Amino acid sequence: MSYYDFLFVIEVLVGGLLSGVMYSLVAIGFVLIYKTSGVLNFAQGSMVLFAALTFVSLVERGIPFALSLLITFAVMVALGFTIERTVLRPLVNRSPMTLFMATLGLSYIIEGAAQLIWGTQVHGLDLGIDDTPFEVGGILISSFDLLAAAIAAAMVAGLSAFFYWTRIGLAFRAVADDQFAALAVGLRLPRIWGTVWTAAGFVALVAGLLWGARLGVQFSLSLIVLKALPVLVLGGFDSILGAIVGGLIIGASEKLAEVYLGPFVGGGIEGWFAYALALVVLLVRPSGLFGQKTVERV
Template identity: 60%
Template sequence: MWFFVEVLVGGLMAGVMYSLVALGFVLIFKASSVFNFAQGVMVLFAALNFVGFLDMGIPVWLCFILAMGVMVLLSFVIERVVLRPLVNQPHISLFMATIGIAIFLEGFGEMLWGSSIKPLDVGIPDDVFFLGEAMIQQNDMFAAVVASVLVIALALFFHYTRIGRALRAVADDHQAALSIGIPLNHIWIIVWSVAGFVALVAGIMWGSKLGVQFSLTVLALKALPVLILGGFTSIPGAIVGGLIIGAGEKLSEIYLVDAIQSFYPSFSGAIEEWFAYILALAFLVFRPQGLFGEKIIERV
């Protein structure tokens, strides 16, 4: 019983981290209706800048401010160089632009900071404590609390602020938003900056646990199945989808592997690596809008 609780809690905490990364995708999608393929690389790029400043002997709090400044500057450059020329263009053009941004940031980050794995220690506790007889990692709990607070703050930001309403208007129609006085360029800088902030927090949390390395981009893309489950425009969906993916992959790796191996002994396991994508594929077949996404009906 307590082992099940331990696995479940570990999965839920990993799921909260997936939700945090997925929020960056949701923010960009809400503002442009385009999937930002570069979000995973933004997590890596933000973490590389943070640990690079940290290696210079700069205090942690100032490293965070400097790294956030880099992400804001990056948002400004992306708006001026990439997004502004593509206003009201087909969504596939914007999507392809984010692929270009991802490739550039990955190469630029490696050129600036190198490709080696960089350990990151910001003082997050790494001891364990016991919930009954279940062993819980303190760093997982800390990351889950930070991610939860950020998720709640962003949800309130989107639903109860003027900027949040402007973001939704921009996502619906770029030209219509411009016609009623919404400054599209400012909105895009704001939303990419917020997505950069989310990427920085996620990069620090993951980097503290695994080290800052280029495989973080692959890990960050685990947020894609989270979006498919929850819905591309839903912040609550990102939360629920992350929890389902996190808990599901951990439980399946322990219990489903044992069940399959009892019938097929040569089964190697590793369900955790592909569970999220198989579940997302099932949702694409039976409920493509996700749990909380709106069903789109086009009338002709």
């Protein structure tokens, strides 16, 4: 391999890792809710769309950037809290399939509400981030991808620190380990679940702004949830560390597969390679790389 080929491999790898951090950000929204309540929130993608659409619509109506961000944050916090209070709290202790179908229905309701409130047109979202690539040691790196990955990484690090080093985070972990034991020591589960859904709304806001700026604010943005599923399968549905590592692996592997395997299969491998990798992981380790193995008594 020549020096230039080596630089090209590194460039592709770096681009994949930067995308992987963005995938991790979306996946963490799933992990927060699943870890504390056992609910696979399929509405997370619609929450990402709703956040991006609300923000860009406010900006286009002449509201200052900072104020639009603050209003959108308040809207997403209220949305997360309302979902937990009105839909999922009455379904506590129901089967996982019931809870999954509830969030699937919520996904369509949120998308319909976004269409009713803000319309169906596609919006461009400019966060003021220059996308001119720059060179480091012969490697071209997108300025936007680097800054977006830095923001996502800071968000991931902040959530991880919050989860592991604060009293509320300790309560989250206690509920995730054993809800009945958490109740026995006086933890108020409804308050914790409400806080988790509020945090998920905040994650959706950050993810919506970053992905909206990259792809444009359109209704297909809600499908970003599908890119998070292989990350969760690979890393584990109940592991923040798994969401981080899984996102990096998926981002890097799909870029490398597109460049080096795509020519042999006619291209387009980037769109489905992550799912093939997730299927292999399911066959070998169903709980993921960092997920807790389920132990059933017989």
